[in-house]
Amino acid sequence: xxTQRLSFLFLFGxxxxxxxxxxxxxxEPHKSVCFYQKVRKKSRIHTDFQVLKGGKLDINFLIxxxxxxxxxxxxxxxxxxxxxxxxxxxxxxxxxxxxFSTVSTKEVNFNFKSHTRGMFGANADKMxxxxxxxxxxxxxxxxHIVKLSSTLEKLSENIDEVRExxxxxxxxxxxxxxxxxxxxxxxxxxxxIATFFIAAASIAQITYLRNIFTKKRRV
Amino acid sequence: MKLKNLxxxxxxxxxxxxxxxxxxxxxxxxxxxEIEHDSLVTGDFELMDPILLHPEFIIYNPQKQVIQKKxxxxxxxxxxxxxxxxxxxxxxxxxxxxPSLQSGTIQRVSFNYKYGxxxxxxxxxxxxxxxxxxxxxxxxxxxxxxxxxxxxxYAKGREExxxxxxxxxxxxxxxxxxLSILVLFTTGILQVYYLKxxxxxxxxx
Numbered sequence: 001x002x003t004q005r006l007s008f009l010f011l012f013g014x015x016x017x018x019x020x021x022x023x024x025x026x027x028e029p030h031k032s033v034c035f036y037q038k039v040r041k042k043s044r045i046h047t048d049f050q051v052l053k054g055g056k057l058d059i060n061f062l063i064x065x066x067x068x069x070x071x072x073x074x075x076x077x078x079x080x081x082x083x084x085x086x087x088x089x090x091x092x093x094x095x096x097x098x099x100f101s102t103v104s105t106k107e108v109n110f111n112f113k114s115h116t117r118g119m120f121g122a123n124a125d126k127m128x129x130x131x132x133x134x135x136x137x138x139x140x141x142x143x144h145i146v147k148l149s150s151t152l153e154k155l156s157e158n159i160d161e162v163r164e165x166x167x168x169x170x171x172x173x174x175x176x177x178x179x180x181x182x183x184x185x186x187x188x189x190x191x192x193i194a195t196f197f198i199a200a201a202s203i204a205q206i207t208y209l210r211n212i213f214t215k216k217r218r219v
Numbered sequence: 220m221k222l223k224n225l226x227x228x229x230x231x232x233x234x235x236x237x238x239x240x241x242x243x244x245x246x247x248x249x250x251x252x253e254i255e256h257d258s259l260v261t262g263d264f265e266l267m268d269p270i271l272l273h274p275e276f277i278i279y280n281p282q283k284q285v286i287q288k289k290x291x292x293x294x295x296x297x298x299x300x301x302x303x304x305x306x307x308x309x310x311x312x313x314x315x316x317x318p319s320l321q322s323g324t325i326q327r328v329s330f331n332y333k334y335g336x337x338x339x340x341x342x343x344x345x346x347x348x349x350x351x352x353x354x355x356x357x358x359x360x361x362x363x364x365x366x367x368x369x370x371x372x373y374a375k376g377r378e379e380x381x382x383x384x385x386x387x388x389x390x391x392x393x394x395x396x397x398l399s400i401l402v403l404f405t406t407g408i409l410q411v412y413y414l415k416x417x418x419x420x421x422x423x424x
Contacts, residue, residue, distance in 0.1 A: 021331065022252070023251075023252065024251050025248075025249065026251075036238070036239040036240065037238060037239070038237075091239070112238070148353075152353075152356065155360060156356075156360060159363050159367070163367060166371070170374060173378060174253065180381055180384050180385050180388065181384065183388055184388045187388055187392055187395070188391070191391070191395045195399070195402070198403060202409075205410065206414075210417065
């Protein structure tokens, strides 16, 4: 009976909820954009952002808790991330501020992930069935089940981490691609302008000298 | 298999929370994401209390054409299949004339979307293929690993394309520098010869 209890508790401990958001958006100069998220108590929150395009690729980032007090404040950075444990339950706000910029519109990629112990919503009912089922099983099968589920949990978490890293690398690649495409077109433009100016300058020099010696003899 | 009936919710990978943001009058706020072709995209939106504005919800494809338009009077859902890889924009727009309200009115909107594996309904797949709950979760993980693998190969291709762009930029800079030195040199020599001839003709030299 005791082992049954223990395995129940273990099982409960393994169940958790992960909530993920990954978005990209645009901010005009002198504007700021805020995103709000409902977060439960004692959740591990992970956020990160990258500026993909625009100006000096910098943005202000601010996290506030449901009461409005600042948790994290970054000024004019191009990438950043912050992990924290939520103490209060409620709407956390994640604000991006482009007000220091005069002309450049910024494109930003933002990832949010929250990891909460316990099951919520529809899955809480399913937990009921698990409990009922386990009560019928022998102790040995329960141990088996618990070991299997802990392996699956680790596997799931690892896949999750890989996905997270992949999202981050994808955003980096987009940002680098934007930079190199802009460099490429700037070089083309510069080459054309410079060639034009060289040609114009040499023609102008010759024409000017000719004019001096043709119209008046003021050598 | 005895475990077949056991509901193991080991992980809820791909569950997406609603992100909320504010929209004011006469503006369009967009969220976009680069999505591969042949992906299922689903999502939903809702206006949070107090409901003061009724923005229109529009989805644009990478060519900036409208895929779907929806009114937000009721909480709504959307779903579509992507036919090309590119940036898909999900926009809330209050550009259409709204009943005149105080300037500075803002409306909080809740929105979320998922694509790829996360958008697939595994309950449905489990029923069709007669999978137990544990097997369903394993199947989900298997599909996710396959998706990760496909994405990595795609990212590798893109990195190669970017490397080509960079190398072409590099060689363009080099050739331009050499060319400009040659042009300046040639122009200088031509100028000198022309002026020499010119002055000789005018019998100055």
